[in-house]
Every structure is written in structure tokens, then in C-alpha cells.
Amino acid sequence: xxxxxxxxxxxxxxxxxxxxxxxxxxxxxxxxxxxxxxxxxxxxxxxxxxxxxxxxxxxxxxxxxxxxxxxxxxxxxxxxxxxxxxxxxxxxxxxxxxxxxxxxxxxxxxxxxxxxxxxxxxxxxxxxxxxxxxxxxxxxxxxxxxxxxxxxxxxxxxxxxxxxxxxxxxxxxxxxxxxxxxxxxxxxxxxxxxxxxxxxxxxxxxxxxxxxxxxxxxxxxxxxxxxxxxxxxxxxxxxxxxxxxxxxxxxxxxxxxxxxxxxxxxxxxxxxxxxxxxxxxxxxxxxxxxxxxxxxxxxxxxxxxxxxxxxxxxxxxxxxxxxxxxxxxxxxxxxxx
Amino acid sequence: xxxxxxxxxxxxxxxxxxxxxxxxxxxxxxxxxxxxxxxxxxxxxxxxxxxxxxxxxxxxxxxxxxxxxxxxxxxxxxxxxxxxxxxxxxxxxxxxxxxxxxxxxxxxxxxxxxxxxxxxxxxxxxxxxxxxxxxxxxxxxxxxxxxxxxxxxxxxxxxxxxxxxxxxxxxxxxxxxxxxxxxxxxxxxxxxxxxxxxxxxxxxxxxxxxxxxxxxxxxxxxxxxxxxxxxxxxxxxxxxxxxxxxxxxxxxxxxxxxxxxxxxxxxxxxxxxxxxxxxxxxxxxxxxxxxxxxxxxxxxxxxxxxxxxxxxxxxxxxxxxxxxxxxxxxxxxxxxx
DNA sequence: CCGCAAATAGTGAACGATCACTATTTCGAG
DNA sequence: CTCGAAATAGTGATCGTTCACTATTTGCGG
Numbered sequence: 001x002x003x004x005x006x007x008x009x010x011x012x013x014x015x016x017x018x019x020x021x022x023x024x025x026x027x028x029x030x031x032x033x034x035x036x037x038x039x040x041x042x043x044x045x046x047x048x049x050x051x052x053x054x055x056x057x058x059x060x061x062x063x064x065x066x067x068x069x070x071x072x073x074x075x076x077x078x079x080x081x082x083x084x085x086x087x088x089x090x091x092x093x094x095x096x097x098x099x100x101x102x103x104x105x106x107x108x109x110x111x112x113x114x115x116x117x118x119x120x121x122x123x124x125x126x127x128x129x130x131x132x133x134x135x136x137x138x139x140x141x142x143x144x145x146x147x148x149x150x151x152x153x154x155x156x157x158x159x160x161x162x163x164x165x166x167x168x169x170x171x172x173x174x175x176x177x178x179x180x181x182x183x184x185x186x187x188x189x190x191x192x193x194x195x196x197x198x199x200x201x202x203x204x205x206x207x208x209x210x211x212x213x214x215x216x217x218x219x220x221x222x223x224x225x226x227x228x229x230x231x232x233x234x235x236x237x238x239x240x241x242x243x244x245x246x247x248x249x250x251x252x253x254x255x256x257x258x259x260x261x262x263x264x265x266x267x268x269x270x271x272x273x274x275x276x277x278x279x280x281x282x283x284x285x286x287x288x289x290x291x292x293x294x295x296x297x298x299x300x301x302x303x304x305x306x307x308x309x310x311x312x313x314x315x316x317x318x319x320x321x322x323x324x325x326x327x328x329x330x331x332x333x334x335x336x337x
Numbered sequence: 338x339x340x341x342x343x344x345x346x347x348x349x350x351x352x353x354x355x356x357x358x359x360x361x362x363x364x365x366x367x368x369x370x371x372x373x374x375x376x377x378x379x380x381x382x383x384x385x386x387x388x389x390x391x392x393x394x395x396x397x398x399x400x401x402x403x404x405x406x407x408x409x410x411x412x413x414x415x416x417x418x419x420x421x422x423x424x425x426x427x428x429x430x431x432x433x434x435x436x437x438x439x440x441x442x443x444x445x446x447x448x449x450x451x452x453x454x455x456x457x458x459x460x461x462x463x464x465x466x467x468x469x470x471x472x473x474x475x476x477x478x479x480x481x482x483x484x485x486x487x488x489x490x491x492x493x494x495x496x497x498x499x500x501x502x503x504x505x506x507x508x509x510x511x512x513x514x515x516x517x518x519x520x521x522x523x524x525x526x527x528x529x530x531x532x533x534x535x536x537x538x539x540x541x542x543x544x545x546x547x548x549x550x551x552x553x554x555x556x557x558x559x560x561x562x563x564x565x566x567x568x569x570x571x572x573x574x575x576x577x578x579x580x581x582x583x584x585x586x587x588x589x590x591x592x593x594x595x596x597x598x599x600x601x602x603x604x605x606x607x608x609x610x611x612x613x614x615x616x617x618x619x620x621x622x623x624x625x626x627x628x629x630x631x632x633x634x635x636x637x638x639x640x641x642x643x644x645x646x647x648x649x650x651x652x653x654x655x656x657x658x659x660x661x662x663x664x665x666x667x668x669x670x671x672x673x674x
Numbered sequence: 675c676c677g678c679a680a681a682t683a684g685t686g687a688a689c690g691a692t693c694a695c696t697a698t699t700t701c702g703a704g
Numbered sequence: 705c706t707c708g709a710a711a712t713a714g715t716g717a718t719c720g721t722t723c724a725c726t727a728t729t730t731g732c733g734g
Contacts, residue, residue: 023684060720062396083420087441102439104424225620253620260622283562283590284621285597360714397690
């Protein structure tokens with residue numbers, strides 16, 4: 001590991017002012033906007049700033065302006081990989097002049113909610129973007145002086161909101177499978193505390209209904225491979241569908257293993273689909289039909305709504321579409337059985 | 338999405354003091370340590386604090402103490418999933434009283450380094466933990482007043498340091514494969530800017546040498562499935578090894594696909610191993626022999642060295658071992674060919 | 675060259691905590 | 705009861721910036 005440290009005191013606005021032969025307030029104005037200064041004054045300050053290598057003390061600025069310019073992102077740790085969403089979110093926040101604190105909490109909804117309220121309570125952050133479910137009661141418990149909260153994957157009515165919970169690719173998947181001749185489906189859902197899991201389950205049920213399909217049912221899972229594995233093993237031979245729509249690629253991988261263990265071929269006997277376009281699942285045979293996500297874009301757009309709520313600024317959203325189906329070998333025409 | 342906001346001014350130390358009938362300095366002492374106060378005074382302040390729901394203004398405290406209590410973690414975005422390491426790191430930082438800012442940068446080493454220097458330069462953070470490679474020149478460019486940098490996966494001599502680069506499980510894998518009868522190996526390395534990739538490559542070469550094995554060579558990859566896929570397809574039939582040691586599970590999945598495409602069975606013809614214990618690779622047949630990592634522990638320990646360098650505090654490290662081999666179906670005895 | 679508005683620059687207070695002192699109270703020994 | 709050190713509490717300055725003013729300079733029509 002490499003370690004370095006130096007600790008000379010940093011120059012202040014007054015030292016810059018003295019060197020430039022102006023008042024500290026003039027330097028302050030220079031920092032805010034370079035308008036309203038004579039060209040001569042401006043260049044003298046320019047010179048002083050670069051000579052002293054001056055950087056404003058943001059803590060002092062925060063103190064006076066009562067704005068910290070900091071946001072927090074609450075990350076889930078157990079169920080899916082939020083790193084790319086975090087990236088999109090931090091980039092967007094950076095564009096809007098905010099820095100982002102990452103908070104990841106292992107535990108249940110209540111633990112996460114408590115931790116989030118604690119963070120808001122310190123007044124250190126101006127807002128929180130929750131990428132993991134939090135308690136719907138959180139809004140009421142916000143401490144006075146508390147800040148805005150945007151929960152991107154959750155709302156008070158337990159319904160998903162926005163792009164994160166857009167389940168339309170699932171409809172596209174099922175329609176594609178129907179074209180392949182499939183009539184009997186099965187869905188292994190994700191953790192239903194996540195709006196995305198609820199939305200996919202709802203979309204599955206609606207599509208079964210709308211297209212008059214058979215369904216071997218829905219098993220509520222937890223985004224894990226084991227949940228897919230167990231769900232398939234729980235089916236009797238008579239129940240066995242010809243197409244399994246899994247909540248994500250991990251669940252699908254568990255389902256595929258269980259199918260293989262039962263002597264069934266994918267996609268010969270049963271087609272399987274996932275979600276997230278997991279790289280390993282693209283390569284390992286059979287390449288898994290999945291939904292490619294622009295996770296950075298989803299993270300960005302979630303952050304945009306927080307930024308807008310706090311500062312009113314509207315930044316450019318990520319270009320659509322943010323998700324689309326990629327068909328691979330794990331899906332195919334039904335065979336006579 | 339849920340949004341809430343309230344903005345009554347927060348109470349200050351002086352208001353607490355007035356309510357408790359003491360001086361503001363007494364309240365300040367109360368906040369630092371409750372010692373040296375009369376029980377009566379203490380309980381009066383206790384009452385005042387809870388009545389006003391007082392929380393100290395950390396920005397004001399930072400201003401006076403010249404300590405921000407903030408650290409930054411520089412995350413890689415392209416190659417592997419740092420979310421669990423980030424979690425371990427933030428937990429450790431939290432224990433030591435620091436908050437953590439997440440910075441993820443797409444781009445090359447120079448881009449990351451520049452961004453890191455920018456962050457240090459603002460004086461907002463007391464230290465940076467780099468989980469992605471940064472330029473070895475970064476130390477020299479640290480701005481004056483700059484803070485300590487710990488690069489957990491890199492050092493000036495391009496050699497890996499510490500647990501992140503511990504390649505001993507690779508030796509265990511190869512020894513196990515030798516017991517299975519394997520003599521002819523192949524290694525697909527990760528991105529060699531990462532110390533872990535360099536360490537695994539070095540361990541592979543040393544073990545080949547030490548045990549007098551045959552090697553079909555090493556292909557330098559980039560942690561991607563494609564790199565494993567291409568590497569295997571680049572081999573002639575004569576070169577084909579009986580065991581492929583891949584830099585991680587994704588690379589292994591690409592290798593397996595290429596093997597299957599060439600009509601080879603895993604593990605019947607060729608054994609394959611990965612690294613990271615990717616959940617999908619555990620389930621999809623053949624279950625991949627891999628290295629389970631305590632990523633939270635690795636993140637924690639990396640953060641501990643930063644915390645120690647900054648504050649001198651030594652926290653409890655994660656219990657060892659932090660990685661161990663898990664044997665699965667993708668490895669087996671050699672067959673006569 | 676005057677007068678007056680607009681443009682530009684300066685002054686001192688304030689943000690909310692801690693630091694470095696000084697002041698007061700407490701309490702046991704003599 | 706007094707003295708003096710230890711324990712406890714108070715006072716005012718300070719951190720580096722911006723805010724709310726006031727002061728000065730500039731530019732231009734008459």
C-alpha cells in the first residue's frame with residue numbers, strides 16, 4: 001500500500017485578497033461568478049489564486065450557506081449488485097454539484113430505514129436516494145430539519161414507481177415465447193419487497209390472463225439461485241411448464257440446474273429466461289435469454305429526481321430504452337411431449 | 338417516489354445552554370465527553386438536549402476542528418463487482434467514526450487518478466481508499482494539504498500487496514488438479530493493472546515451475562468472458578490442456594463455452610476453475626470450482642489500514658481466512674485421451 | 675465640468691462549534 | 705474555619721466563508 005501525507009495550512013480567501021490587493025469579499029465574488037469584476041481586478045485575483053494554489057474551503061462555505069452539497073445513496077447488499085446503478089447516480093449527482101455518500105446496510109427493511117433516518121438526522125446530507133426498500137413509515141419519522149427522501153423502488157402503496165419497476169420486457173418475453181408455441185408458463189418471483197419483483201410478478205399474471213395462457217403458478221423467491229432451484233423441484237411432472245420466466249439470471253440459473261437434474265433439456269423441453277444479462281449466464285451453455293439493463297442509466301434517472309426535488313435543476317436523463325430483451329439459446333420452440 | 342421536506346432551523350449549542358442554565362462551553366464539553374460534569378448539570382443538559390431534539394452541527398464542528406471525518410473510496414466500474422467490498426469498507430469506516438464517499442470512475446488509470454487527486458484537492462476528505470488501480474505517480478502529485486492515500490491493490494513497484502492479491506488459493510487449486518492427474522495447464526489472466534491478476538499469474542507460473550508441469554501458456558485477459566472465450570479458441574488441438582485456470586468465474590464461463598463449442602466436455606476432457614464464487618456459476622452445470630471470497634472482509638481490512646494511517650486507531654480485522662477453494666463439478670480426474 | 679445612476683469594491687457581522695484561557699465552586703487537610 | 709489545590713463552569717476569540725450593508729469609482733447626458 002502507498003501512503004502519503006502533507007499538512008501545511010491551506011491558503012484562505014484573505015491571503016488571496018491581500019496578494020491581489022483587493023478585499024476578501026471581492027475574492028468571494030470572484031469565486032461565485034466572475035461577473036461584475038473589472039478585467040484588471042479579475043486577472044490579479046486569477047494570478048493570486050494560482051500562485052497560492054488556492055482552493056476554497058468547502059466546509060466553511062457549507063457553514064455559511066447552510067448547504068452541504070452532499071447526498072446519500074442507500075444501497076442494498078443482499079439481493080443484487082448495485083455498483084453500476086451507484087455509478088450512474090454518483091455521476092449525475094456530480095454534474096449537479098453534489099457529492100455522494102454511499103451507505104450500504106445489511107439487514108431488513110427496518111434496519112435500513114433506521115440507519116437512513118439516522119443519516120438524515122445528522123444534517124450531513126441534503127437528501128437520500130434509497131435504492132433498497134425502506135419502510136413506508138419513514139416519511140413520517142423524518143426528523144424536523146430533515147431532508148428530502150426519494151425511494152426509487154417503493155412507494156406508500158407498495159406499488160413500484162418509475163423505470164426501476166418497468167416490467168414491460170417481461171411482457172415482450174412472454175409474447176415471444178408464445179410465438180415459439182409455449183402455452184404453459186411458470187414464474188419464480190424475486191423478493192417482493194422490491195417494486196421490480198412485484199411489477200414482474202404482476203406483469204406475469206396479467207399476461208397469462210390477457211393471452212389466456214396456462215400457468216403452473218408463481219413461487220415467491222428472494223432473488224437467489226436456491227429459490228429458483230427449489231421452485232422447480234417443487235413442481236410435479238404434471239405441473240411442469242414448457243417455459244419458466246425467472247425474476248433474474250441467478251434465479252434462472254438455479255432453475256436450469258433443477259431442470260437438468262430432472263433430466264429435462266433447456267431449451268429442448270423447457271425454455272428459461274432471466275433478467276439482468278449476467279455475463280456468466282451469457283457464456284455458460286445454454287446462453288440465457290435475458291433483459292439487458294442500462295443500470296447506469298437507471299441509477300442516473302433515479303438520482304435526477306432527487307436532484308430536481310432538492311435544487312430544482314433538471315439534468316439530461318439517460319436515453320431510452322433502459323432495458324431490452326436479448327434472445328439466446330435458453331429459449332426455443334416447444335417440442336412435442 | 339416519496340418526497341418529504343421540512344426546514345425549521347436546528348437548535349444550537351447556545352440554545353441548549355440557555356435552556357439548561359449553563360454556558361455554551363459546558364454543553365460543548367458534554368458533547369465531547371460526559372466526564373468532568375456534575376451529575377446535576379449533566380442531567381439538566383440531558384433534558385435540554387432531548388427537549389430540543391438537539392443534534393450537533395457537524396459542519397461547524399469540522400470547521401473548527403479542521404477534521405471532516407470523511408473518507409473516499411475509489412471504485413472500479415468495469416471489471417468486477419465492488420459492492421460487497423464497499424460494504425465492508427464503509428462498515429469499518431463507520432465504526433471508526435468516519436463517513437464514506439463513494440467515487441466510481443469509468444475510464445483508464447489516468448482518468449481515475451486525476452479524479453482522485455481532484456477529490457483530495459478539495460480538502461473534503463481525509464483519505465482515499467483506492468479499490469481500483471491508480472497511477473503510481475499519484476503520490477507525487479498529491480496537492481499540498483493533501484491527505485493520505487492507500488491503494489489497496491497496487492504499489493509503486495507494480496507488485497500486489499496484502500490480502501487482495503493473495504493468490505495462494507490458486508496454488509491449492511493447481512495442487513488439487515495435479516492430484517486428479519492433470520499435468521498440462523493453461524491460465525487466462527485478468528487485467529494486469531490489478532495486483533490480484535498479477536499475483537495469480539505469478540502464482541500460476543511459479544507452480545508450473547515448482548511442480549514441473551506442462552503449460553500451454555498464459556493469455557493476458559481483462560476479466561471478461563470474451564477474453565476466456567477467445568483464449569481457448571486461440572489454442573490448437575495439440576496445445577489443448579487438461580486443466581484451465583481462469584482469473585475469475587466470468588473468464589471461466591467464456592472458456593467453458595469455447596470448450597463446448599470445440600466439442601470438449603467439462604470436466605470429462607478439460608477441467609476448468611474460476612475465482613469469486615459467482616452465484617450463477619455455482620448453479621449452471623457444470624457447477625464451477627471457484628474461490629469463495631469474503632469480500633466484506635477484504636473491504637474491511639483495506640479500510641482498516643486507511644483508518645490506522647489517519648487516526649492511529651486499530652480496529653478488529655476480519656477473521657481469516659478470507660478466501661478458500663470450493664470444489665465442484667467443473668473439475669475432475671483426467672481421462673485417457 | 676457637474677450630477678447621478680450604474681458598476682464595482684469594501685466593511686463588519688454571522689454561521690455553530692471548539693480552543694485557550696480565566697473564574698468560580700468544592701472539599702479535605704491542618 | 706481557613707487555605708489551597710482539584711474539580712467544575714464561564715468568557716471571548718477563532719475557524720474561512722458568505723451575507724447585508726455601505727462606500728467608492730466609473731460613465732455619460734446635459
